[in-house]
Amino acid sequence: MSPGGLNALKRLRLGRRVKILFYGSGRHKHWLLMLLATFIGIICGYGAIGFYKGIGYVLSLFYGTTEEVLASHAASLPWYHILIATTLGGFLVGQLLRLLPENRPYSVADAIECAALRSGNMDVKSGVVSAFATVLSLGAGASAGREGPVVHLGATISSFISRTFKLPPKSGQILLGCGVASAVAASFNAPLAGVFFALEIVIGHYALHTFTPIVIAAIAGTLISRVHLGEYPAFAFVDVHIVSAWEFPAFFILGVVAAIFAVIFMMTMDWGNKVRERINHLPYWLHPVIGGILLGIIGIFFPEVLSVGYEATSKALIGDYGLLLLLLLVVFKTLATTITLASRFGGGIFSPSLFLGAMLGSAFGIIIGQISPEYASSPAVYAIIGMGAVASATLGAPISTMLIIFEITGDYNVTLAVMIASAVSSLLSTVFYKQSYFHLQLANRGVYLEGGKATYLLKTARVSDHMSRDFFTVSESETVKRASDLLMAQGGGYLIVTNDVGVMTGSICLTDIPHNMTDEEAAEQTAGRISRSPPMTVRTTDPLQYALSRLENSGEEMLPVLSSDDTAAVVGVIKLRNVMKEYNRALLEAQGRDDE
Numbered sequence: 001m002s003p004g005g006l007n008a009l010k011r012l013r014l015g016r017r018v019k020i021l022f023y024g025s026g027r028h029k030h031w032l033l034m035l036l037a038t039f040i041g042i043i044c045g046y047g048a049i050g051f052y053k054g055i056g057y058v059l060s061l062f063y064g065t066t067e068e069v070l071a072s073h074a075a076s077l078p079w080y081h082i083l084i085a086t087t088l089g090g091f092l093v094g095q096l097l098r099l100l101p102e103n104r105p106y107s108v109a110d111a112i113e114c115a116a117l118r119s120g121n122m123d124v125k126s127g128v129v130s131a132f133a134t135v136l137s138l139g140a141g142a143s144a145g146r147e148g149p150v151v152h153l154g155a156t157i158s159s160f161i162s163r164t165f166k167l168p169p170k171s172g173q174i175l176l177g178c179g180v181a182s183a184v185a186a187s188f189n190a191p192l193a194g195v196f197f198a199l200e201i202v203i204g205h206y207a208l209h210t211f212t213p214i215v216i217a218a219i220a221g222t223l224i225s226r227v228h229l230g231e232y233p234a235f236a237f238v239d240v241h242i243v244s245a246w247e248f249p250a251f252f253i254l255g256v257v258a259a260i261f262a263v264i265f266m267m268t269m270d271w272g273n274k275v276r277e278r279i280n281h282l283p284y285w286l287h288p289v290i291g292g293i294l295l296g297i298i299g300i301f302f303p304e305v306l307s308v309g310y311e312a313t314s315k316a317l318i319g320d321y322g323l324l325l326l327l328l329l330v331v332f333k334t335l336a337t338t339i340t341l342a343s344r345f346g347g348g349i350f351s352p353s354l355f356l357g358a359m360l361g362s363a364f365g366i367i368i369g370q371i372s373p374e375y376a377s378s379p380a381v382y383a384i385i386g387m388g389a390v391a392s393a394t395l396g397a398p399i400s401t402m403l404i405i406f407e408i409t410g411d412y413n414v415t416l417a418v419m420i421a422s423a424v425s426s427l428l429s430t431v432f433y434k435q436s437y438f439h440l441q442l443a444n445r446g447v448y449l450e451g452g453k454a455t456y457l458l459k460t461a462r463v464s465d466h467m468s469r470d471f472f473t474v475s476e477s478e479t480v481k482r483a484s485d486l487l488m489a490q491g492g493g494y495l496i497v498t499n500d501v502g503v504m505t506g507s508i509c510l511t512d513i514p515h516n517m518t519d520e521e522a523a524e525q526t527a528g529r530i531s532r533s534p535p536m537t538v539r540t541t542d543p544l545q546y547a548l549s550r551l552e553n554s555g556e557e558m559l560p561v562l563s564s565d566d567t568a569a570v571v572g573v574i575k576l577r578n579v580m581k582e583y584n585r586a587l588l589e590a591q592g593r594d595d596e
Contacts, residue, residue, distance in 0.1 A: 033171060037213035040161055040175055041182040041220025044154040048186035048221065049228055051135060051150050058139020059307065062089065071311045074141075074303035082141070082303065083296035089140020090292025093345055094285030096133040099126075103284040105137070105346030106130040107148040108201065109441040111155040115176050115202050117447070121163065122176075127156025134346025140292070141299055141306040143336035147187050148348020154183030155202070174210050177203045181214045182221030184400075189225055189232065190407035194218035197400040201438065240384065242413050243377045247368075250376075251385055251417045254364050255424025258389030261360055262353075262425060263433045265334055265394060269349070270440060272342030284344065291343025298336050304329055305336040309355045316358040316383045326363040330356055349437055353391040361386015381417070384409060388418035393429035396436025398422045463547050464540035466582060467561045467572035473498050476505060476528030480517065483508050483527045496560055496570050497531040504560060504570050506531030540564050540571065544579055551576045 056066050062085040065073035074082060097103045106127065114122045134149040158179030162172035177198040185194025195218045199206050203214075276287065298305060304312035312329065315321055321329070337352040365382025388405045392398040402422055406415040435443065442448070472486045473496045483495055487510050494509035508531050517525070536554045538547045541564045550559055551574070561572040 033174065033213050034216055036161065036165070036175060037178045037216045038220050040158045040178045041217030042224055043161075044157050044179045044182035044217070045186040045221035045224030047153050047157055048150050048183050049225065051131065051146060051153060052187075052229075054135040055138045055146060055308070058136055062140050067308060068311060070307055071304040071309070074299065074306055079300045082299045082306075083293070086141045086292040086296035086299060086306075087289060088292070089136060089142065090288035090290070090295075090343070090345070091285075093133050093137050093140070093142075093288045096129060096136065097285055097288070097344060099129045100133070101126055104344050105133045105149065106152045107346075107348045108151050108350075109438045111152050111176070111180060112202050112204075112438055113442060113447055114155065114159070115173055116204065121169075121172065122156050122159035124156055124160045124163075127152060127159075130346060131156075137288075137340070137346040138307050141295060142291075142340045142345035142347050143295060143298075143305045143307065143309070143333065143352065144340045144345065144347020145349055145351030145353075146308055146347070147184060147350035149346055150183045150187050151180050151197075151202070151348070154179035154181075173203070174213055177210060177214050178217035181218040184221075185218040186221040186225035188404055188407070189222060189229075190404050191215075191218040191222040193400050193404040193407060194221065196403055197397060200400050201395070201397050240378060240381045240409070240411065240414055242381060242417060244375045246375050247377060248417065248420065250368050251420050252424055254361060254382060254385055255389050255421035256428060257364060258357065258360065258386060258421060259393050259425040259428035259432075261330075261356070262390050262393035262429050265353075265356065265390070266433060266437045266440060268334055269338050269341055269437065270444070272338035273444065276342040276344075287343045288345050291339050291345060294339050294343075295336055298332055298339075302329060302332045302336075305333045308351045309333065310351070313351075313355045313358045313387075316355075316362045317380055317387075319362065319379050319383075321359070321362065323363055323366045326359045326366070330359045330363070333359070349394060350391070353394040354387045357387035357390030358383040359386075360390060381414060384414055385417050385421045389421035389425040392422035393425040394437050396426070396430075396438060398426040461544045461582070462540065463538050463542045463544060463561055463574050464572075466544060466578055467540070467574045468558075468578065469572045471496065471560075471570075471573045473570065474508065474527050475500070476526060476531070478527045479523050480513060480525045480527055480530060481523045483530075484510075484513055487513075494535070494556075494558075495527075497527055498570070504534055504537075504562075506533055507535050507560075508532070535559060537562050538574060544582065547574045548576075548579050551579065 059065060059067055059070060063070060063074060063077070063081075093105075097105075100106075101123070111122075131149060131153045134146070138144065138146055155176050156179075158175045158177075159172065162175050167175070180202045181194040181198035183194070184197045185191045188194070195211075195215050198214050198218075199211065203210060279287075282290075295306075316326065333352060333355055337349065340347055341349070362379040362383035364386060365376070365379030368382065369376040369379065384405060388401050391404075392401040395401065402415065402419055405418045406412075409415065439448075472490055474483045474486060476497055476499055486495055487508070494507045496504050497506040497508055499505050505528070508527060512530050512532055514530070535556060536550045537560045538550055539562050547559065551557075557577070558573045558575040560570045561574050563569045563571050
């Protein structure tokens with residue numbers, strides 16, 4: 001046998017041994033899961049560092065500088081240098097898109113979909129190519145974030161390990177969360193934020209059996225980051241403190257403003273994607289070229305919006321920008337990020353959300369300082385609060401965002417203010433927009449995961465797949481005695497009353513039969529005389545969610561199912577217990593209880 005064949009055989013045997021441990025003794029399963037979580041945390045931590053270093057290397061090729069001083073350095077470059085860099089970067093990214101199945105880079109939304117619907121099973125080749133496309137995109141100046149793609153890379157690495165060891169589906173889903181937690185923790189030097197981002201956004205629940213391995217992975221990723229990059233926070237900031245408790249109403253108002261802006265930001269990005277769809281007649285590889293030209297034009301005047309934008313965010317946090325520049329950067333960063341994502345550059349929205357929140361918050365703080373200088377904290381305080389508020393609403397991750405801010409600042413009082421603004425912004429954006437940007441991306445692909453896998457089942461499964469054909473009908477001309485016998489035979493419920501051509505005209509249940517009716521009267525009176533109006537109905541093509549809503553509104557235990565055509569013929573019944581059984585099964589499966 002060739003050396004390659006022997007290696008493949010060894011991997012197969014190792015995978016079988018691990019699989020036996022996972023499906024066998026619970027003791028071995030949990031200890032092995034902890035071991036793999038640690039291993040994945042370390043590997044994904046190095047993946048995040050590699051991602052960071054890779055972007056820095058490409059930036060040095062295109063701009064001759066590093067990410068930390070990109071905006072300052074780019075401002076000194078000739079205008080054509082910036083334009084050439086973004087356009088050439090767009091062309092190179094366009095060539096990499098040829099290697100991706102959907103001709104686009106991947107990010108957090110794809111990891112959420114894989115965790116919920118594919119048990120964490122991701123295509124490794126596509127994930128690696130997507131990572132390279134994103135490194136090239138951000139290195140060329142694409143105005144997006146690195147954290148989202150790092151999350152996808154971490155999920156890809158963990159998926160590869162799960163498949164290598166042939167783990168059960170739900171164990172693979174947990175390890176995918178481990179990869180996500182490690183990637184976020186290593187990127188922000190924030191282990192708590194990594195844990196809760198994985199649970200809150202990707203996994204979608206906080207089950208204890210999932211919590212422990214994800215914590216271990218986040219700690220491992222953080223330690224790797226601190227060993228190689230130091231224990232410094234992701235952003236530079238000055239020491240901040242809240243001047244007066246009277247400011248808390250202002251923080252509440254900032255939460256409202258942040259919610260409004262977050263909705264505008266998400267709507268703008270959604271609009272950008274729709275514009276892209278209208279020009280789909282152009283070759284897909286040309287989209288990032290066009291986007292690169294537009295980005296270059298914006299970058300000539302506002303180099304702060306280029307790439308991840310951490311330098312500009314840090315300057316807002318230390319109060320280096322004036323009110324006019326802050327407001328202009330809010331507008332043009334929104335536009336630049338929209339162009340970046342719509343034109344198929346790689347990148348996420350985590351960093352842009354923090355960037356925009358810092359600019360918006362700092363501008364708000366300057367205005368508050370002009371209105372009430374004696375009671376107003378520095379604009380830096382409002383910049384930190386704005387970061388949390390805008391990111392919470394945009395990402396749909398208030399807990400994770402609050403923890404990131406706390407781990408960056410270490411200030412409990414400022415974190416209280418962030419909690420107020422984030423809670424307000426998250427609530428209002430949910431009320432008026434109903435979904436985070438990640439779920440908006442999935443919804444545009446026909447995947448609805450706002451409520452997790454169980455809700456997705458209700459929205460996508462059809463009544464025809466879960467209805468029962470075991471039901472009784474009675475003709476209007478049949479006797480009440482016949483109807484009573486049928487009801488007793490089926491153990492209650494109701495009968496569907498039809499006319500001579502089989503169309504439903506009403507229904508009969510036991511309570512509709514007069515209790516004082518004699519057998520002789522029941523044998524003479526027709527079912528049509530005592531039938532009540534037709535119950536609510538559903539059609540075979542309706543989603544289960546609609547059927548559940550109709551069942552709840554009607555108060556019935558089952559409803560007639562009509563054919564999908566216009567004949568209104570009854571072809572089955574949908575029962576409440578069957579719908580709830582499917583819903584509960586999906587809930588348990590989503591929480592990893594099916595292979596316990």
